[in-house]
Amino acid sequence: MESATPAQQQQANGGGGSWGAFLKSIASFNGDLASLTAPPFILSSTSLTEFSSYWCEHPSVFAAPAQELDAAKRALLVLKWFLTTLKQQYASRSEQYGNEKKPLNPFLGELFLGKWEDEAGTTELVSEQVSHHPPATAYSITNLPSGVHLEGYNAQKASFSKTINIKQIGHALLTVPNPSGQPDTYLITLPSLHIEGLLFGSPFIELDGTSYITSSTGFTAKVDYSGKGWLSGKKNTFAASLYPTGREKDVLFNIAGQWTKTFEIHSGPAKHNSKDNLVGSWDPDKSPISELIVAPIETQHPLESRRAWAKVAAGIAKGDLDLVGQEKSKIENTQRELRNKEKAEGRQWQRRYFSVPADGRDAALVSLGPVVGLAEHGDADKTGGLWRFDTAKLEQVRSQPPPSEDEAAKIARELLGQ
Numbered sequence: 157m158e159s160a161t162p163a164q165q166q167q168a169n170g171g172g173g174s175w176g177a178f179l180k181s182i183a184s185f186n187g188d189l190a191s192l193t194a195p196p197f198i199l200s201s202t203s204l205t206e207f208s209s210y211w212c213e214h215p216s217v218f219a220a221p222a223q224e225l226d227a228a229k230r231a232l233l234v235l236k237w238f239l240t241t242l243k244q245q246y247a248s249r250s251e252q253y254g255n256e257k258k259p260l261n262p263f264l265g266e267l268f269l270g271k272w273e274d275e276a277g278t279t280e281l282v283s284e285q286v287s288h289h290p291p292a293t294a295y296s297i298t299n300l301p302s303g304v305h306l307e308g309y310n311a312q313k314a315s316f317s318k319t320i321n322i323k324q325i326g327h328a329l330l331t332v333p334n335p336s337g338q339p340d341t342y343l344i345t346l347p348s349l350h351i352e353g354l355l356f357g358s359p360f361i362e363l364d365g366t367s368y369i370t371s372s373t374g375f376t377a378k379v380d381y382s383g384k385g386w387l388s389g390k391k392n393t394f395a396a397s398l399y400p401t402g403r404e405k406d407v408l409f410n411i412a413g414q415w416t417k418t419f420e421i422h423s424g425p426a427k428h429n430s431k432d433n434l435v436g437s438w439d440p441d442k443s444p445i446s447e448l449i450v451a452p453i454e455t456q457h458p459l460e461s462r463r464a465w466a467k468v469a470a471g472i473a474k475g476d477l478d479l480v481g482q483e484k485s486k487i488e489n490t491q492r493e494l495r496n497k498e499k500a501e502g503r504q505w506q507r508r509y510f511s512v513p514a515d516g517r518d519a520a521l522v523s524l525g526p527v528v529g530l531a532e533h534g535d536a537d538k539t540g541g542l543w544r545f546d547t548a549k550l551e552q553v554r555s556q557p558p559p560s561e562d563e564a565a566k567i568a569r570e571l572l573g574q
């Protein structure tokens with residue numbers, strides 16, 4: 157990612173007034189992230205539907221637990237994978253720190269599809285915007301050879317106190333088939349975050365609070381996040397422990413380090429950490445990410461993110477804000493009219509890959525949710541539903557031929573105003 161140009165820096169310092177105006181608008185912020193009017197240089201042409209891919213940029217780490225016979229070690233490998241995803245999720249757009257931009261706000265039904273092909277075999281990604289009010293994105297990632305499967309959905313609740321603070325709503329569920337028989341289920345909660353560097357016009361993310369992973373095999377991992385304080389501490393720091401569920405003091409393994417840099421895995425509690433009980437480590441510089449393969453824009457479905465937003469992205473790349481505004485309005489206005497029409501006709505937009513359980517309940521949330529403070533209904537009121545990947549829908553999509561050029565043009569016209 158490029159760093160701010162001198163002109164941007166000047167704006168950031170108040171020269172163009174633009175960043176100053178943005179800061180003022182944040183101070184009276186109503187919690188709706190989509191409504192933030194960010195200055196042009198902070199606009200990203202990447203939609204939030206693409207962010208689902210951050211869960212799996214190291215497919216072999218994602219699939220590794222499926223090879224492990226011991227349940228505690230499987231839980232440790234799941235924790236390790238989760239920690240390796242944090243750098244991609246929260247720092248990859250801002251490698252130099254200070255360049256976190258405002259992503260595109262996905263429209264209902266927007267899709268982002270891709271796959272990884274590497275030493276872990278084929279791993280498929282499906283991401284769909286399943287709700288617009290409130291905005292929520294759902295995703296499914298499956299490593300085909302191992303059958304390891306992740307699905308989940310997320311929304312954000314933002315507030316302002318000194319900076320923009322974001323609480324993530326939603327959760328992820330990981331299923332790990334393994335040699336010992338019954339597949340394990342892991343329920344994963346999502347960390348809170350806040351934006352640092354706002355005053356200097358160089359926003360970046362810091363994680364805070366605690367997140368959990370709890371498993372059907374009886375293990376729980378707790379991850380505490382902290383950053384650089386005034387007097388001490390390093391940015392992007394975490395300390396994690398893995399213990400039998402309900403026995404937090406009986407730490408089996410602990411992992412500590414910086415989620416953007418390296419971390420070390422030790423057996424037992426952190427107070428005993430030494431070279432003798434070091435059982436593993438992670439260095440992102442030694443483990444390059446696997447590139448996600450996305451179909452060329454012309455062969456994508458018209459609702460696929462990069463095709464749908466192509467003209468907006470071109471406007472952002474050229475710095476042509478009139479074009480950006482016009483093209484965004486086409487999509488937003490057409491979508492608004494569609495929703496009004498659906499409402500008048502008592503219909504609902506049919507999600508392509510995800511469904512909500514008919515009774516609004518989910519077995520994994522009922523059994524594991526209480527361990528990590530998640531409600532049985534999965535915060536459905538804040539995410540438009542309790543979303544689960546629907547394999548019957550996947551089969552149906554796969555059994556149909558892709559839209560012809562004429563059909564694609566009709567979809568783009570009717571659903572996106574293009």
Ligand code: HC3
Nearest residue numbers: 189194198207245246256257258259322351359
């Ligand atoms: C807060 C955020 C949108 C949400 C992003 C989420 C939480 C989405 C789910 C992913 O799995 C993880 C993730 C990573 C980054 C989060 C974004 C960072 C900034 C963005 C705000 C809407 C933009 C705020 C504007 C500005 C200029 C301060 O960056």
